Amino acid sequence: MNSRPRNSLKLISEKFGVSPTTVSRVLSGQAQKYRISPETEKAIKDFAAKENFTPNPIAKGLRLKKTHTIGLIIPDIANPFFAGIASQVVNVARTHGYSIVLCDSEENPALEKQSIELLWARQVDGMILCPVGQTPDYLERYAREQRPLVLVDRVFPGLGLPYVSADNFTGAKNATAHLLDNGHRRIACLQGMVGTAPSEARVGGYTAALKERGVPFDPRLVVGDSFGEQSGYLDTKLLIRATPDITAIFAMSNLLALGALRALREENRSVPGDISVIAFDDQPYLAHLSPPLTTVAQPHLEMGAAAVKLLLDEMRAPSSATKSGLYLPTSLVIRQSVRKLD
Amino acid sequence: MNSRPRNSLKLISEKFGVSPTTVSRVLSGQAQKYRISPETEKAIKDFAAKENFTPNPIAKGLRLKKTHTIGLIIPDIANPFFAGIASQVVNVARTHGYSIVLCDSEENPALEKQSIELLWARQVDGMILCPVGQTPDYLERYAREQRPLVLVDRVFPGLGLPYVSADNFTGAKNATAHLLDNGHRRIACLQGMVGTAPSEARVGGYTAALKERGVPFDPRLVVGDSFGEQSGYLDTKLLIRATPDITAIFAMSNLLALGALRALREENRSVPGDISVIAFDDQPYLAHLSPPLTTVAQPHLEMGAAAVKLLLDEMRAPSSATKSGLYLPTSLVIRQSVRKLD
């Protein structure tokens, strides 16, 4: 009873006194093309529907060298930012007939590399990678080998791989401008992992806004080296000791903002009374924080969807020369964590 | 250049003047067993390592009828609760040599069913399902067919399928007791989707605590029918109109609590000044809300890990008669959203 003898083309073909080929043709919608008799076609189709039979994709995969499978590597699926991306990737992929094999690199480059190899070995047709953001040496090879691979978020332009990212530069620039508009001049910047594209772009936007308004750039105000809560907490603590004249903090991630809030609370600085805060990346709960946090919203869902579409293109036209990068616009969500100075 | 001729046992065997069989044996660690000459063994192993060759798992899957793949179906991967479970599932599965194929049922029973069929068709060796919580008719069949399938969170005991869940009953009972200990008597209960095991168990725990202390149960105080933020918001609004004497709200999910907070804010009720709130399921941001929310923490990670272990057992011993359910203990995380009444 444990060995349900799974149906197969062969079994079905015997049942109807035809060849497996015929069954295959019917089931792949080629009955018309091969002018298979309508009766046979109907009989087979009905049977398949009734038994809810689908040709074994493993066998198909072996034969066709296509698994209809996409690998997805995420640094931390428990992080809502990545979870949001993943949700769209899964859904869009499904509507195109692809399944997702999910790996979690745990923010670990070695595990990331291992996961990539695993997925290629598993014969995925393509791959979407949110790199942890460091030493992309091995990625270069995949670019050269023309593998269908698209990068998301912590992208590496110039690698020759297509990518999708939020327009971090403009997002950060607008957020900084918003602070400036509200009279802030001493604005600290809690940056993320140094050397990653998002962090660099955000700091770039911050600097650009400052420059545009003629506000002097103070390097002591740019601190931090990770996107995590810990880092936000610690660096904020240090910051308010080292440069007590700051009136605003631009935290370049969600978690960083949470950490900053915790530090500020401990140090009895009110937000936005004493210090204004802007976060990066919107999440539902930010509206429920005290105070509701102003933030730069990233188009998660669009990012995930775009990644799949780019990948599908890539898979269709393997050697397209134009590896286009895509920057999706952010939007400033204004809540109540920025105070107007006069 | 696009067609890298992937290595194969055959290719390698030709290279070394042996048969594919031999290569297969070496690469599957059976050299010893078949007393293959140490030189051949080493040569082959070295080559495989250098070329980073692994026998094609698709072919292997076809031959062995094992894909080393586990299906995971989640109602909403963007929900941090499920993302937490998924993260452990992925990681534990990986350490056991299994990959995860992820599906998102979007809280939709039809899509859930479709995903299950898809995954079985894709020949997954087993499946972990977080059901959306309704009409499990088709699940019964899988139980009968002895398929390796484990349920998580919104479980259906009595279906004959192994499952993992938090001990929702005790968790809710303790939380209610905590409220009672703090002098609350009129405690409203924002329940989740009616008919789901977690919701029923939580309401059960709530009732049990009331009963144990001799506090009369008022059915008007138990409201709601979904786990979402909307529902928490609306039902809280209605609640404070219908039963203005309540002093506490027990929200049986995270999102429900967020909705309640929003409603309370709009209605100018302070938390915990006017109304105390307890949530269900801990998430990092709850500590940063205003006020930091007291909540019943679920052992997400353990739940994910346990699900995989249960599944692996199930896959090893296909017809084990003892389909054990597993209830993992919750813990009450006390923060500042409960006021002591006197």
Added chain:
DNA sequence: TTGAAAGCGCTAACAC
């Protein structure tokens, strides 16, 4: 100690 052959379930080229 090693290899030849069969077959997992499927599709595509080439018959007829």
Added chain:
DNA sequence: GTGTTAGCGCTTTCAA
């Protein structure tokens, strides 16, 4: 209109 054959890459008898 339909079937025969071969082969995707692997493992596993069975034979030597």
